[in-house]
Amino acid sequence: xxxxxxxxxxxxxxxxxxxxxxxxxxxxxxxxxxxxxxxxxxxxxxxxxxxxxxxxxxxxxxxxxxxxxxxxxxxxxxxxxxxxxxxxxxxxxxxxxxxxxxxxxxxxxxxxxxxxxxxxxxxxxxxxxxxxxxxxxxxxxxxxxxxxxxxxxxxxxxxxxxxxxxxxxxxxxxxxxxxxxxxxxxxxxxxxxxxxxxxxxxxxxxxxxxxxxxxxxxxxxxxxxxxxxxxxxxxxxxxxxxxxxxxxxxxxxxxxxxxxxxxxxxxxxxxxxxxxxxxxxxxxxxxxxxxxxxxxxxxxxxxxxxxxxxxxxxxxxxxxxxxxxxxxxxxxxxxxxxxxxxxxxxxxxxxxxxxxxxxxxxxxxxxxxxxxxxxxxxxxxxxxxxxxxxxxxxxxxxxxxxxxxxxxxxxxxxxxxxxxxxxxxxxxxxxxxxxxxxxxxxxxxxxxxx
Amino acid sequence: xxxxxxxxxxxxxxxxxxxxxxxxxxxxxxxxxxxxxxxxxxxxxxxxxxxxxxxxxxxxxxxxxxxxxxx
Numbered sequence: 001x002x003x004x005x006x007x008x009x010x011x012x013x014x015x016x017x018x019x020x021x022x023x024x025x026x027x028x029x030x031x032x033x034x035x036x037x038x039x040x041x042x043x044x045x046x047x048x049x050x051x052x053x054x055x056x057x058x059x060x061x062x063x064x065x066x067x068x069x070x071x072x073x074x075x076x077x078x079x080x081x082x083x084x085x086x087x088x089x090x091x092x093x094x095x096x097x098x099x100x101x102x103x104x105x106x107x108x109x110x111x112x113x114x115x116x117x118x119x120x121x122x123x124x125x126x127x128x129x130x131x132x133x134x135x136x137x138x139x140x141x142x143x144x145x146x147x148x149x150x151x152x153x154x155x156x157x158x159x160x161x162x163x164x165x166x167x168x169x170x171x172x173x174x175x176x177x178x179x180x181x182x183x184x185x186x187x188x189x190x191x192x193x194x195x196x197x198x199x200x201x202x203x204x205x206x207x208x209x210x211x212x213x214x215x216x217x218x219x220x221x222x223x224x225x226x227x228x229x230x231x232x233x234x235x236x237x238x239x240x241x242x243x244x245x246x247x248x249x250x251x252x253x254x255x256x257x258x259x260x261x262x263x264x265x266x267x268x269x270x271x272x273x274x275x276x277x278x279x280x281x282x283x284x285x286x287x288x289x290x291x292x293x294x295x296x297x298x299x300x301x302x303x304x305x306x307x308x309x310x311x312x313x314x315x316x317x318x319x320x321x322x323x324x325x326x327x328x329x330x331x332x333x334x335x336x337x338x339x340x341x342x343x344x345x346x347x348x349x350x351x352x353x354x355x356x357x358x359x360x361x362x363x364x365x366x367x368x369x370x371x372x373x374x375x376x377x378x379x380x381x382x383x384x385x386x387x388x389x390x391x392x393x394x395x396x397x398x399x400x401x402x403x404x405x406x407x408x409x410x411x412x413x414x415x416x417x418x419x420x421x422x423x424x425x426x427x428x429x430x431x432x433x434x435x436x437x438x439x440x441x442x443x444x445x446x447x448x449x450x
Numbered sequence: 451x452x453x454x455x456x457x458x459x460x461x462x463x464x465x466x467x468x469x470x471x472x473x474x475x476x477x478x479x480x481x482x483x484x485x486x487x488x489x490x491x492x493x494x495x496x497x498x499x500x501x502x503x504x505x506x507x508x509x510x511x512x513x514x515x516x517x518x519x520x521x
Contacts, residue, residue, distance in 0.1 A: 055461075345485070353485035355459045383459040387485040 001318050002026055002077040002101065006070040007045065008091075009081030010060060011374030012390055013296070014041035017079050020310040022046075029073045031066055033059035035382045040375055049073055054384045060084045063091050070100055077101040077317060079310070083386070086293040087114055103317040105271045105292045106216070113273075113290040117159045117197045120287065126263040128287040131278065133199035140180070143198075147176050150198045156180055158187035159195035164234025166190055169201060204440040205278040206245045207231070208285065210260050211301045213312060215322035216270030222257045223301050223309075224334045229441050230428055232351050237421070237444070238428060239297035240339040241304050244399055244437030247283045256285055271316050272298075272309060281440075296342070296391070299372060303338035303395045337402040338395045341410070341425045344387040348423035351448070355383035359417035361390070368395045369409050381418060389420070399437060403429070452495060454517040456510045460484030465506050467517055471499045479517050482510070497521055 004027040007014045014030060018041070021028040030045035035054035042048045049069035052059035059065065061084050070078055078095050080086035080103070089107035096102065104110070113119045117137055124130045134146045137159055147154060147170070156179055158166030166187030168179040184194040211223040227243030228236040260275050274295045276288040298309050307327045315325055322328060345354050361377050363369065373390035375381060381389060394409050396402030410426055427447050433439035463483035467473060478490040479499070497519035504516050 352489060353458060353460075353487055355485060383461070383484040385485065 002314065004029055004046075004073065004075045004077075005103070005314070006031065006066070006073060006075040006078045006100075007041070007081065008060070008066045008070075008078050008085055009083070010036055010039065010041050010385065011388065012041075012372045013081040013294075013374075015044045015374060016372050017081060017310055018044045018046075020308055020314070023308075024311060024314065026314070029070075029075050031060070031069050033384075035380075035384050038379075040373065040379060047073060054382065056084065056384070061088075063088075063094055066091075067094055067098055067100070070095075071098060075100060077103055077314075079103045079313070080293065082293050082296055087291070089114070101317050103271070103313050105214075105269060105273065109267060109269055110292045113292050115159055116157060116161060116289055117195070119289055120197075122267075123263055123287045123290070126266045128259050128263055129285065131199045131202065131286040131288070134197045137195045137197050138180075143180055144173070144176060147173070147198055150200055153201040155199045155201050156183040156196050157199055158183065158191055158193070159197060160191040160193050161187060166196070167234070202278050202280045202286070204442050205229075205280050206243070206248075206440050207236075207276065207288075208243050208245065208248060208279050209274050209276045209295075210257070211295070211298065211309075212260060212264045212269070212273045212275055213316070213322060214264050214267070214269035214271065214273070215316050215320075216268060217321055218265060218268060219322040220261050220264040220269065221322055221328070221330070221332065222261050222264075223305055223307065223332050225253070225256075226297055226300055228297060229439055230434070230443055231441055232444050232448075236297060236342065237344075238339065238341050238425065238434075239300055240337065240399075240402070241300035242334065242337070245279055246438050247281070248279060248285075249283070252283065252285065272313050296388075297340050299370060299391060299393045300338040300340045303370065303393060304334050304336055305332055307332075336395055336397050337399045338393060339402050339406050340391050340393040341406065342388055342421075343390045343392055343413075343415070343425075344421045345381040345389050345418050346387050346421050347419045348421050351421070351424065353383065353387050354419035355381050355387075356418035357381070358389070358415065360414050362414045363392060364409055364412040366405070366409070368405055369393070370395075389415075403435065451500060451521075452497065452519045453515045454479060454491060454494060454519060456482060456512055456514045456516055457489070457491065458482070458484050458512050460489070460510060462504050462506050462508045462510065462516075463488055465502065465504070467499045467502065469499050469502055473497060473499060473519065480504070491516060493519060495519065 018028040030048040051065040089111040092102040092107040168183040188194040230238035464481040467479040500520040501518040
């Protein structure tokens with residue numbers, strides 16, 4: 001096992017990785033930008049290195065600065081968290097070249113899944129159903145003909161995209177060429193490539209995802225599913241495990257798990273990953289993309305399995321086989337229900353960012369409540385970074401109990417000093433489709449209009 | 451004269467307006483980047499861009515004057 005792990009991230013996830021390291025007797029080493037000198041993730045680590053200015057390009061995603069810090073601090077492994085460098089194949093390779101273990105998948109798998117169009121083709125060849133769409137990236141001269149084949153309404157998506165950027169919905173053929181131009185220019189600006197592909201737009205789909213693990217030795221495990229259909233700006237706000245979607249039947253679940261398990265084993269995938277799918281109203285499920293890292297919403301899976309996924313990541317990176325990990329079971333032990341809400345520093349009406357300082361951040365102290373926070377009372381929420389302040393996760397014996405506890409948790413939380421989205425989360429909690437456990441990705445559209 | 455202020459702390463991502471431009475209510479003057487989001491700052495009324503107080507890459511605080519419009 002590793003002696004000292006550098007955590008190449010900030011905020012709640014860096015603090016969370018530190019906690020597991022401490023429990024396992026591993027020293028954690030933080031990195032920080034000027035803006036984060038006094039941040040919680042630095043206070044929670046055993047050591048820390050300043051790596052640059054506040055903008056992420058000058059600090060957290062500066063490969064050389066992060067790796068120099070790891071070498072100078074004598075770290076033998078790097079945990080990338082999520083976002084930032086976590087899906088950057090060059091970074092994983094650079095770690096390898098400097099004799100430091102990258103805690104994550106092989107660079108080749110990160111690159112394969114990073115190209116969304118290639119990922120689709122790969123998963124289709126491995127037996128997963130994919131959303132009908134263009135076979136490859138589209139060129140300007142035959143794009144309209146391909147669009148006719150795919151059928152309207154459709155989505156234009158960036159090959160190297162994510163987070164809803166470079167994505168355009170096209171309802172009618174006469175909107176296509178203008179949307180294509182706009183999608184290409186925003187993709188080029190955000191991802192450095194204007195490659196796009198087309199996908200049929202599913203009507204009111206549910207976002208369902210599977211937590212997977214592979215050990216690079218041919219073993220694969222599926223640690224259950226999550227539903228993440230509560231989104232704003234194509235980003236998740238509330239996630240739960242197991243997925244409550246009523247048309248995700250036991251039979252469909254079993255078929256999906258088998259397909260994903262054999263695909264992950266077929267890739268000889270190593271470490272944690274998430275296979276994201278869309279489930280349409282007719283009960284058909286399609287592969288959407290694979291995230292080659294730990295997911296923001298991994299705590300709901302931890303709550304229903306009792307596992308520590310960061311511990312699994314560390315042990316697999318250290319060469320331990322999947323079947324010998326603590327808590328491993330086939331099928332994995334899943335009981336109860338967990339729901340996570342993301343607490344963002346943003347206006348609860350407009351959902352626009354609201355950076356500032358936190359005078360008070362308090363949540364009820366309950367055994368069924370988990371708070372993964374990146375900030376505490378007295379801290380600053382900087383405009384340089386994502387508005388995620390904390391994740392509040394509740395556990396219940398079943399979904400109704402989890403819902404009731406979530407209401408108690410949100411009603412009893414106090415955040416003062418800046419605007420936050422708890423009032424918005426409470427509106428979601430009051431929405432009938434959410435209470436019924438039958439809501440799709442359009443749920444928040446209705447809540448914002450009203 | 452009307453001052454167009456920054457709605458929140460952030461970085462000036464893109465300056466769209468130039469001094470002398472005639473703008474209509476709702477036209478985008480500046481794109482502000484805050485918390486990984488691009489937020490357009492729009493003209494609150496019709497007018498002409500009289501003064502620009504910021505440059506691309508500048509850090510601004512909530513309430514800082516970005517652009518001044520004349521009637």
